Amino acid sequence: MEMPVPSPAILARKAPIVERLRAVLPSGAVIDDPAETRAYECDALTAYRCPPLCVVLPCSTAEVAAVMRVCHEERVPVVPRGAGTSLAGGSLPTADAVVLGVARMTAVLEVSLENRFIRVETGRTNLSVSMEVEAEGFFYAPDPSSQLACAIAGNIAMNSGGAHCLKYGVTTNNLLGATVVLMDGTVVEIGGPEGEALGLDLLAVVCGSEGQLGVVTEACLRILPRPEGARPVMIAFDRNETAGDCVAAIIRAGLVPVAIEFMDRPCIEACEAFAKAGYPVCEALLIVEVEGSEAEIADQLRRIADIARGFGPLEIREAKDGAEAARIWLGRKSAFGAMGQMGDYICLDGTIPVSQLGPVLGRMRVLADGYGLRVANVFHAGDGNMHPLILFDANSADGLKKAEALGADILRLCVEVGGCLTGEHGVGVEKRDLMVDQFRPEDLEAQMRVKDAFDPDWLLNPAKVFPLAVSAGRRAAA
Amino acid sequence: MEMPVPSPAILARKAPIVERLRAVLPSGAVIDDPAETRAYECDALTAYRCPPLCVVLPCSTAEVAAVMRVCHEERVPVVPRGAGTSLAGGSLPTADAVVLGVARMTAVLEVSLENRFIRVETGRTNLSVSMEVEAEGFFYAPDPSSQLACAIAGNIAMNSGGAHCLKYGVTTNNLLGATVVLMDGTVVEIGGPEGEALGLDLLAVVCGSEGQLGVVTEACLRILPRPEGARPVMIAFDRNETAGDCVAAIIRAGLVPVAIEFMDRPCIEACEAFAKAGYPVCEALLIVEVEGSEAEIADQLRRIADIARGFGPLEIREAKDGAEAARIWLGRKSAFGAMGQMGDYICLDGTIPVSQLGPVLGRMRVLADGYGLRVANVFHAGDGNMHPLILFDANSADGLKKAEALGADILRLCVEVGGCLTGEHGVGVEKRDLMVDQFRPEDLEAQMRVKDAFDPDWLLNPAKVFPLAVSAGRRAAA
Numbered sequence: 001m002e003m004p005v006p007s008p009a010i011l012a013r014k015a016p017i018v019e020r021l022r023a024v025l026p027s028g029a030v031i032d033d034p035a036e037t038r039a040y041e042c043d044a045l046t047a048y049r050c051p052p053l054c055v056v057l058p059c060s061t062a063e064v065a066a067v068m069r070v071c072h073e074e075r076v077p078v079v080p081r082g083a084g085t086s087l088a089g090g091s092l093p094t095a096d097a098v099v100l101g102v103a104r105m106t107a108v109l110e111v112s113l114e115n116r117f118i119r120v121e122t123g124r125t126n127l128s129v130s131m132e133v134e135a136e137g138f139f140y141a142p143d144p145s146s147q148l149a150c151a152i153a154g155n156i157a158m159n160s161g162g163a164h165c166l167k168y169g170v171t172t173n174n175l176l177g178a179t180v181v182l183m184d185g186t187v188v189e190i191g192g193p194e195g196e197a198l199g200l201d202l203l204a205v206v207c208g209s210e211g212q213l214g215v216v217t218e219a220c221l222r223i224l225p226r227p228e229g230a231r232p233v234m235i236a237f238d239r240n241e242t243a244g245d246c247v248a249a250i251i252r253a254g255l256v257p258v259a260i261e262f263m264d265r266p267c268i269e270a271c272e273a274f275a276k277a278g279y280p281v282c283e284a285l286l287i288v289e290v291e292g293s294e295a296e297i298a299d300q301l302r303r304i305a306d307i308a309r310g311f312g313p314l315e316i317r318e319a320k321d322g323a324e325a326a327r328i329w330l331g332r333k334s335a336f337g338a339m340g341q342m343g344d345y346i347c348l349d350g351t352i353p354v355s356q357l358g359p360v361l362g363r364m365r366v367l368a369d370g371y372g373l374r375v376a377n378v379f380h381a382g383d384g385n386m387h388p389l390i391l392f393d394a395n396s397a398d399g400l401k402k403a404e405a406l407g408a409d410i411l412r413l414c415v416e417v418g419g420c421l422t423g424e425h426g427v428g429v430e431k432r433d434l435m436v437d438q439f440r441p442e443d444l445e446a447q448m449r450v451k452d453a454f455d456p457d458w459l460l461n462p463a464k465v466f467p468l469a470v471s472a473g474r475r476a477a478a
Numbered sequence: 479m480e481m482p483v484p485s486p487a488i489l490a491r492k493a494p495i496v497e498r499l500r501a502v503l504p505s506g507a508v509i510d511d512p513a514e515t516r517a518y519e520c521d522a523l524t525a526y527r528c529p530p531l532c533v534v535l536p537c538s539t540a541e542v543a544a545v546m547r548v549c550h551e552e553r554v555p556v557v558p559r560g561a562g563t564s565l566a567g568g569s570l571p572t573a574d575a576v577v578l579g580v581a582r583m584t585a586v587l588e589v590s591l592e593n594r595f596i597r598v599e600t601g602r603t604n605l606s607v608s609m610e611v612e613a614e615g616f617f618y619a620p621d622p623s624s625q626l627a628c629a630i631a632g633n634i635a636m637n638s639g640g641a642h643c644l645k646y647g648v649t650t651n652n653l654l655g656a657t658v659v660l661m662d663g664t665v666v667e668i669g670g671p672e673g674e675a676l677g678l679d680l681l682a683v684v685c686g687s688e689g690q691l692g693v694v695t696e697a698c699l700r701i702l703p704r705p706e707g708a709r710p711v712m713i714a715f716d717r718n719e720t721a722g723d724c725v726a727a728i729i730r731a732g733l734v735p736v737a738i739e740f741m742d743r744p745c746i747e748a749c750e751a752f753a754k755a756g757y758p759v760c761e762a763l764l765i766v767e768v769e770g771s772e773a774e775i776a777d778q779l780r781r782i783a784d785i786a787r788g789f790g791p792l793e794i795r796e797a798k799d800g801a802e803a804a805r806i807w808l809g810r811k812s813a814f815g816a817m818g819q820m821g822d823y824i825c826l827d828g829t830i831p832v833s834q835l836g837p838v839l840g841r842m843r844v845l846a847d848g849y850g851l852r853v854a855n856v857f858h859a860g861d862g863n864m865h866p867l868i869l870f871d872a873n874s875a876d877g878l879k880k881a882e883a884l885g886a887d888i889l890r891l892c893v894e895v896g897g898c899l900t901g902e903h904g905v906g907v908e909k910r911d912l913m914v915d916q917f918r919p920e921d922l923e924a925q926m927r928v929k930d931a932f933d934p935d936w937l938l939n940p941a942k943v944f945p946l947a948v949s950a951g952r953r954a955a956a
Contacts, residue, residue: 114726114833159679172679173651188924194829194862194897198905199913199943200690200925201637201650204682212678225732248592254703293781299773351672355592384672418593419672427676435677446666446932447678453927465677 001048001089001429003463004475006096010053010076017074018054021098024066029104031055040081040099044146045089045430047400052079052093059104061179061187061217068215069185071098077462078183080211082154083125085146087347088428090158090210094462100215102153108132109218117176117193119220122153126160129221138223141168144424145336156216159208161424166382167258167291168224170424172207177220180206180213183455193220205450210426211461213454227291230258232328233301236282236314240264241358243284246311247381248354250288250304257304260382261287261332264361267339267376267389268331274338277331282314286381287332335378336389344394345376348407349425350414352384360417364388364410371406385423386414412437427465435467444470479526479567479907481941482953484574488531488554495552496532499576502544507582509533518559518577522624523567523908525878530557530571537582539657539665539695546693547663549576555940556661558689560632561603563624565825566906568636568688572940578693580631586610587696595654595671597698600631604638607699616701619646622902623814634694637686639902644860645736645769646702648902650685655698658684658691661933671698683928688904689939691932705769708736710806711779714760714792718742719836721762724789725859726832728766728782735778738860739765739810742839745817745854745867746809752816755809760792764859765810813856814867822872823854826885827903828892830862838895842866842888849884863901864892890915905943913945922948 010017018032031037032054042049053076058064071078077097084091093099105121106128112118113136120129126147129140143162144150154160156178161170168174177191191203206213237243247260263271263285272279279285286308290300305316319325339345352360361377368375368390379386388410392403411421411434421431421438435444448466451458457478458471488495496510509515510532520527531554536542549556555575562569571577583599584606590596591614598607604625607618621640622628632638634656639648646652655669669681684691715721725738741749741763750757757763764786768778783794797803817823830838839855846853846868857864866888870881889899889912899909899916913922926944929936935956936949 112831112833114730115831116729172682182924186920186924188921189918190921190924192896192898193831198686198898198900198909198916199922200928201682201686202924202928204650204679205928208676208679225730227732251594252592252703254705293777295773295777299771303771353590353593353671355590418670420670420676422676431676438676440667442664443666443668444677446660446664446668446680449931450678450680450683450928453931454924 002468003050003094004468006094010096013074014053017076020070020074021054021056021067024070025056025058025063029057029059031057040093040101043084043086043089043091045087045092045428048089048092048429050093050095052097052099053095055099055101057101057104061181064100064181064215064217065185065187067098067100068181068183071459072184075457075459077459079461080153080157080215082122082151082157083149085150086154086158086426086428087349088422088426088430090154090426090428090464092429097462102151102217105217112193113138115193116223117220118223119218120152122156122216122219123151126150126152126155133223137226139226140221140223141174142171152219152221153216156207156219157210158424158426161385163259163380166260166380167256172204174222175203175207175219176222178203178206178216179218181215181217183214183457183460188214191220210428210465212451212465213460228293229297230289230291231297231301231319232287232289232325233304233319234317234328235286235288235308236280237284237311238282238314240284240361242311243286244357244361246286246308247357249307249310251354251382253303253307255300255303257288257300257382258291259287259289259380262357262377262379262381263332263335264377266374267335267378270338270342270376271331271335274341275331275334277327279331280315287328332378339376339389339391343391345389345391346403346407348386348388348390348410349422350386350411350419351423352386352414352417352419354384356417356419357381357384360413363413367409367413368406371402373403373406384419408434429464432465433467436470448474480946481528481572482946484572488574491552492531495554498548498552499532499534499545502548503534503536503541507535507537509535518571518579521562521564521567521569523565523570523906526567526570526907528571528573530575530577531573533577533579535579535582539659542578542659542693542695543663543665545576545578546659546661549937550662553935553937555937557939558631558635558693560601560629560635561627563628563632564636564904564906565827566900566904566908568632568904568906568942570907575940580629580695583695590671591616593671594701595698596701597696598630600634600694600697601629604628604630604633611701615704617704618699618701619652620649630697630699631694634685634697635687635689636902636904639863641737641858644738644858645734650682652700653681653685653697654700656681656684656694657696659693659695661692661935661938666692669698688906688943690929690943691938706771707775708767708769709775709779709797710765710767710803711782711797712795712806713764713766713786714758715762715789716760716792718762718839720789721764722835722839724764724786725835727785727788729832729860731781731785733778733781735766735782735860736769737765737767737858740835740855740857740859741810741813742855744852745813745856748816748820748854749809749813752819753809753812755805757809758793765806810856817854817867817869821869822877823867823869824881824885826864826866826868826888827900828864828889828897829901830864830892830895830897832859832862834895834897835859835862838891841891845887845891846884849880851881851884862897886912907942910943911945913943914948926952
């Protein structure tokens with residue numbers, strides 16, 4: 001992955017820059033010892049690493065603004081960081097950048113059950129937001145699989161989804177307002193509990209902007225009452241295409257399950273060997289979960305089974321109680337662990353139209369055969385968000401390189417059939433140079449004009465999202 | 479309403495500008511005869527009128543781009559227009575502007591039931607989008623009350639809602655992609671059937687931008703399968719506050735009715751006198767409608783009635799069949815007609831937190847008494863979107879002025895309790911100068927920077943959205 005050459009002028013000014021940052025922050029909030037900054041040299045995309053100039057850990061919006069003002073005056077790039085769980089390298093530092101971590105900003109600022117919102121500092125972890133309102137029967141819907149660790153700041157930056165997003169949407173559908181510190185230190189309030197849907201809707205463009213426009217320090221989030229119950233049904237098929245058609249038929253019928261998970265044969269076999277969940281041996285397995293009152297659950301499961309029977313399934317296994325539900329989920333939930341046991345893998349993240357599920361799985365296998373690699377699939381089928389896992393040997397000389405090349409081919413296939421490069425992980429550095437496959441030059445130009453408007457010097461989160469070649473002129477001029 | 483002085487230079491160049499426009503459009507697509515341009519001098523906010531320089535009615539995205547290039551080169555403002563049904567003056571012309579109407583662009587470009595989308599030209603009316611897929615059991619969810627006449631272009635510009643938006647969201651939640659012609663004639667493709675949620679989410683900022691950023695010529699819209707059935711329940715209360723609390727409790731319980739409509743006593747009395755729907759005489763009436771299978775409908779209505787009983791209602795009347803359902807809706811649906819019979823009125827559009835419904839209705843009455851005016855309320859209570867109707871005498875010298883002053887006071891009250899100036903009608907010219915009550919200067923500045931990025935010369939839809947005083951420097955510099 002090509003990265004821009006760090007500015008020698010900034011590297012040479014490290015000491016005075018660190019000193020200025022120390023002057024505006026409490027003691028201990030600036031880390032510049034290389035032994036300590038190493039902890040920030042990568043995020044969960046560990047294949048790429050670079051220690052930053054220094055790291056700052058402010059405790060308030062005012063402190064973040066003070067840091068931004070210093071960096072703006074010194075023309076130092078800033079890499080915002082939540083919990084560092086990005087799978088796309090969203091918070092990968094450059095050597096000349098200040099990493100601005102919000103991990104110390106975890107306060108709950110306001111809770112209103114009546115108006116169904118919670119306002120938090122964005123260093124707070126995703127799961128702890130739900131836990132804050134759990135006793136009152138509420139929850140925060142987006143639930144990425146990293147929810148124990150990941151921060152709301154990163155969820156907003158990447159517009160994170162999760163297992164429940166088919167029904168509840170992704171972060172942008174559950175974000176009501178944000179406090180954003182711009183690169184020059186200006187603090188902007190966007191949206192609020194009532195949405196404030198007037199003028200230009202900046203909230204939606206900040207959500208998912210991967211730290212390109214500003215640092216989100218506080219967020220107002222929608223909380224929802226927990227449904228009375230939930231129950232899964234497992235449906236086995238002898239062909240991927242039939243399973244894909246069944247998913248499309250469920251969606252077309254207007255049913256909104258909480259989740260429709262799809263596992264293909266390589267994944268089923270790995271999970272079964274690992275977790276022994278009692279899955280049937282078959283080509284494709286769907287796990288469809290519905291939520292609601294007992295009457296709603298029974299009604300929805302009946303309708304889903306009726307639809308599935310039309311596709312000649314090998315088996316329909318409805319959970320009769322909590323223990324059976326847990327067994328159905330056991331294999332799926334251990335999928336990533338099971339894969340890890342089989343060897344190294346990279347996890348992709350693309351979306352396709354639901355109608356293309358079957359054909360794309362077939363073409364993916366042909367592509368993988370061409371590279372002599374194996375691909376296992378476990379993904380959120382209801383919204384067409386695929387997570388192909390490419391298995392490779394990290395000890396072979398060109399193992400990672402071949403896997404990455406296959407990954408790029410698969411993502412291009414997603415775009416070709418009308419889908420896109422990322423469903424919920426974001427672009428980061430990982431898919432940056434594939435953006436030209438998704439967008440025409442004038443479409444990227446329109447996006448970069450908005451970047452210009454918020455960050456004219458292109459100091460925020462450098463070398464992410466926009467292909468280096470496409471953005472070279474702007475970065476050089478800044 | 480103050481409007482900027484039209485440019486004498488443009489007025490003087492009318493003939494050559496019209497000639498250049500005729501050169502890039504088919505015959506009959508440019509209207510400059512003052513007798514004919516008068517039809518475009520206002521939209522549904524008829525209190526404000528101004529004939530434009532001329533009107534163009536292109537038939538394709540390419541023709542729109544050609545018009546924009548001419549206007550950009552000539553530095554002529556462009557006022558985009560859908561069907562002209564804006565209640566906020568969103569397509570009010572200025573004397574030096576070209577009105578660009580999309581009314582001739584009505585084609586259906588693509589339908590995919592499997593992937594649940596329809597792609598149309600944006601001059602198509604809202605209702606005709608639903609009708610296009612009705613036979614297959616689908617519909618397009620946003621349904622503003624003007625849906626028979628209003629165009630998708632205007633729905634996107636104003637981020638329109640409708641009676642069903644509590645469950646299905648507003649336009650932004652149902653818009654998947656858009657073809658946008660920028661002021662310089664560049665054609666940008668944003669989003670698509672799969673949402674393309676990567677890079678900066680320009681779709682959301684274009685949606686609701688009231689023609690400030692570009693002209694949306696084609697749109698990809700989510701279509702949904704029609705639910706099996708729907709049924710309303712009517713609940714009567716002796717106090718507004720109790721009705722408001724009941725709404726909050728229904729929402730808090732996690733129920734998602736399709737609609738929760740709220741009528742106060744002045745509205746109930748007017749509707750009953752007009753439509754004789756058999757409504758009880760009371761202070762506040764809720765109509766709650768639920769949708770789904772028969773089992774879901776029965777389950778939801780039971781839970782709603784259980785909640786309502788906790789608030790000591792005067793009456794709970796559940797529709798037992800279609801005829802009873804129609805009777806419950808009859809009064810509500812004739813509300814605007816009933817009000818029209820009582821005299822002149824202006825219809826406001828603000829939002830408040832659901833928990834504030836009761837207190838705000840009380841304070842609104844006090845404000846109205848101060849002006850010696852009457853206010854009737856009928857609104858979408860589930861999402862706190864109020865539509866107070868201010869009754870006034872148009873024949874009295876200061877009738878409209880007093881009503882507008884009361885309207886501004888009521889909207890400021892909405893902002894004060896944490897709500898906002900508009901729920902679904904947009905800012906337009908009507909609420910333009912109230913934006914300073916909603917936003918701090920730095921928040922408006924951030925919005926205007928995005929406007930700069932798309933339309934640096936501030937030629938698009940002049941004198942809307944941004945207060946004249948706040949945007950004066952930018953408009954003068956352009």
